[in-house]
Amino acid sequence: MLKVDYDVIVVGAGPSGSTAAARLAAAGLSVLILERYPLPRYKTCGGGITRRALQKMPIDISSVVRESIDTVVAQNDGEKTQIFTHKRPFMFLVMRDELDFLLTQHAVNCGANLQTDESVIDVTTEEDIIYVATRTKRFSCRFLLGADGVNSLVARKTDLSLGKQKILALEYEVKRAPTFVEKHSHSILIDYGAVPHGYLWVFPKRDHFSIGVGSFTPNTADLQRCLKVFLSSHDLLKDVLQARGHHLSFGGAPLQIARGGVALIGDAAGLVEPFGGEGIYYALYSGELAAAQVIKQTQNGTYDMQSYQDEVDRLIMPELSLLSKVNGVFYGNINFIHSLITRYPQFMYKGLEILEGEKSYSKVYPVLNRVLHVSRGIHSISHYFG
Numbered sequence: 001m002l003k004v005d006y007d008v009i010v011v012g013a014g015p016s017g018s019t020a021a022a023r024l025a026a027a028g029l030s031v032l033i034l035e036r037y038p039l040p041r042y043k044t045c046g047g048g049i050t051r052r053a054l055q056k057m058p059i060d061i062s063s064v065v066r067e068s069i070d071t072v073v074a075q076n077d078g079e080k081t082q083i084f085t086h087k088r089p090f091m092f093l094v095m096r097d098e099l100d101f102l103l104t105q106h107a108v109n110c111g112a113n114l115q116t117d118e119s120v121i122d123v124t125t126e127e128d129i130i131y132v133a134t135r136t137k138r139f140s141c142r143f144l145l146g147a148d149g150v151n152s153l154v155a156r157k158t159d160l161s162l163g164k165q166k167i168l169a170l171e172y173e174v175k176r177a178p179t180f181v182e183k184h185s186h187s188i189l190i191d192y193g194a195v196p197h198g199y200l201w202v203f204p205k206r207d208h209f210s211i212g213v214g215s216f217t218p219n220t221a222d223l224q225r226c227l228k229v230f231l232s233s234h235d236l237l238k239d240v241l242q243a244r245g246h247h248l249s250f251g252g253a254p255l256q257i258a259r260g261g262v263a264l265i266g267d268a269a270g271l272v273e274p275f276g277g278e279g280i281y282y283a284l285y286s287g288e289l290a291a292a293q294v295i296k297q298t299q300n301g302t303y304d305m306q307s308y309q310d311e312v313d314r315l316i317m318p319e320l321s322l323l324s325k326v327n328g329v330f331y332g333n334i335n336f337i338h339s340l341i342t343r344y345p346q347f348m349y350k351g352l353e354i355l356e357g358e359k360s361y362s363k364v365y366p367v368l369n370r371v372l373h374v375s376r377g378i379h380s381i382s383h384y385f386g
């Protein structure tokens, strides 16, 4: 058998790539991580790590947690404020440059090789050897993990993840927050009436606030206006430190994400939940599944990541496709849903238990389904009577 430079090459040093690389290197495989930017690098992201995502972290990340959150301040277009305080923190806020750097250092400590400032520009395969090219170098490997985010080059070069849906989200880093957020410590603000078919968030990051908007529709023209309306109504426009936009994958539809020795993980595979936009949990989860399959294949002397595809289809996709249905009904009936959680706050608390990892979405779906039926009924009746 021809020799290769590495057992595994991982393209991208985000949470999916670094955690997969750490597991593979710890198992004794030779691993190379290729990252386009020098590290640490800014990543446009709310940096909300749910407790279920925290449980999937390979190391203690408390050194980079800027705030622990146990309270949601929910609003409908700046009005009807409701406050939900959970029994313990369900979310931990980080800056992604700090988190990602910590996870990459962990991969290196486990034995992975890291080359930064190396943008991958091509991927080719000859029999069971995969070649990965940057502008100046070319490496060979048996397995390739595409962890290169939503606009993945590995996906494009290998015809994987075809038809993945994308939306745009905006993230502004702001010096101050709306006063009612500052008033409630350990809280985040979610306003699901501030943006059509999406929501606005305010996440405290100790020395500043991450304020962003995302809409689950392809019409992105209004996003900037919606965010600016919010910022100006709180006199925060002059406090913006940095403003960025970034694509977000939109999971739910079945996609081919593995072929031969190549597999996509995290955003490259489109694994973001299409209701709240949580992606870090699925990045860690898919990285874990892919690493486990690479280790198994290596032990068996095989090079077929179809087994990883099967695991994602079995363990992750049912939840994403369910949430894609919930999305349609929730964001299409915001006023009704808002009155529902005002009357029955336990719905919100059930949602927080899911983010905590105490419950899974599939457990609450039967109840949600009944609510959605009623909601559709009320919607048609109110339409009928004008």
Ligand SMILES: Cc1cc2nc3c(=O)[nH]c(=O)nc-3n(C[C@H](O)[C@H](O)[C@H](O)COP(=O)(O)OP(=O)(O)OC[C@H]3O[C@@H](n4cnc5c(N)ncnc54)[C@H](O)[C@@H]3O)c2cc1C
Residues within 6 Å of the ligand: 011, 012, 013, 014, 015, 016, 017, 034, 035, 036, 037, 043, 044, 045, 046, 047, 048, 049, 050, 118, 119, 120, 121, 147, 148, 149, 150, 152, 153, 169, 170, 171, 212, 246, 247, 248, 265, 266, 267, 268, 272, 277, 278, 279, 280, 281, 283
């Ligand atoms: C505005 C916004 C807010 C969000 N907020 C949250 C949130 O609060 N909570 C949450 O769970 N999720 C959130 N997400 C989603 C989350 O950011 C992603 O799901 C997560 O970053 C996916 O991790 P990843 O490792 O798959 O990819 P990424 O984090 O995107 O990492 C990909 C890495 O690959 C590198 N790369 C790309 N191309 C190449 C190349 N050709 N060669 C070499 N390297 C390359 C990139 O530089 C990057 O370091 C948000 C997303 C957006 C856009």
